[in-house]
Amino acid sequence: DIQMTQSPSSLSASVGDRVTITCRASQSISNYLNWYQQKPGKAPKVLIYAASSFESGVPSRFSGSGSGTDFTLTISSLQPEDFASYYCQQSYSPPYTFGQGTNLEIK
Amino acid sequence: EVQLVESGGGLVKAGGSLRLSCAASGFTFSTYIMDWVRQAPGKGLEWLSSISSSSAYIYYADSVKGRFTISRDNAENSLYLHLNSLRAEDTAVYFCARGPSSGYYKIDWWGQGTLVTVSS
Numbered sequence: 318d319i320q321m322t323q324s325p326s327s328l329s330a331s332v333g334d335r336v337t338i339t340c341r342a343s344q345s346i347s348n349y350l351n352w353y354q355q356k357p358g359k360a361p362k363v364l365i366y367a368a369s370s371f372e373s374g375v376p377s378r379f380s381g382s383g384s385g386t387d388f389t390l391t392i393s394s395l396q397p398e399d400f401a402s403y404y405c406q407q408s409y410s411p412p413y414t415f416g417q418g419t420n421l422e423i424k
Numbered sequence: 425e426v427q428l429v430e431s432g433g434g435l436v437k438a439g440g441s442l443r444l445s446c447a448a449s450g451f452t453f454s455t456y457i458m459d460w461v462r463q464a465p466g467k468g469l470e471w472l473s474s475i476s477s478s479s480a481y482i483y484y485a486d487s488v489k490g491r492f493t494i495s496r497d498n499a500e501n502s503l504y505l506h507l508n509s510l511r512a513e514d515t516a517v518y519f520c521a522r523g524p525s526s527g528y529y530k531i532d533w534w535g536q537g538t539l540v541t542v543s544s
Binding site: 318349351353355360361362363366367372402404406408411412413414415416417418 | 459461468469470471474483484485486519528529530531532534535536537
């Protein structure tokens with residue numbers, strides 16, 4: 318099975334900050350990588366798929382990059398509504414494993 | 425509007441069984457891959473299982489293989505997850521989730537989840 322490792326596991330930042338979250342796969346997954354956002358008590362929602370493609374309706378301050386084993390999610394200027402948990406997921410082969418998550422908190 | 429509504433969660437003793445259901449509406453259910461994902465209290469997301477539109481292809485996470493069974497009824501627009509030999513570590517919110525109808529795999533719609541609590 319493919320293991321996904323996210324870093325950091327938690328992050329404190331301020332409104333307006335630029336933030337980067339990293340996800341590493343245990344083997345090459347090409348660009349088969351999705352990013353999800355989850356707010357407390359809510360279901361997740363997809364932000365980025367295929368490593369860098371925007372889901373419809375996602376603000377342009379979110380961007381994704383990477384291929385192979387190393388990927389990043391960047392939020393260019395944090396907004397209050399962005400404080401949430403973020404998860405990567407590989408879609409290269411089942412089981413479609415998630416990273417352990419990054420909890421983004423207000424500083 | 426797409427809706428996924430889970431039911432069937434509750435309190436069960438270790439070693440027991442449960443069947444979760446997911447009622448789908450607002451889209452052509454029979455053409456979509458469907459998944460189950462769970463989240464233990466205060467923990468991250470764990471992908472559990474996926475079933476293709478015709479049920480021809482089924483996949484499981486190692487943690488539930490041999491204990492959980494995914495199935496679907498396209499005539500009833502319903503997805504199921506049968507949970508057997510339950511353990512305390514299976515305590516979680518279980519989400520029904522929609523995969524793609526074709527092409528690239530991603531989960532683009534989620535239910536609100538149903539809580540399963542396994543008592544030891």
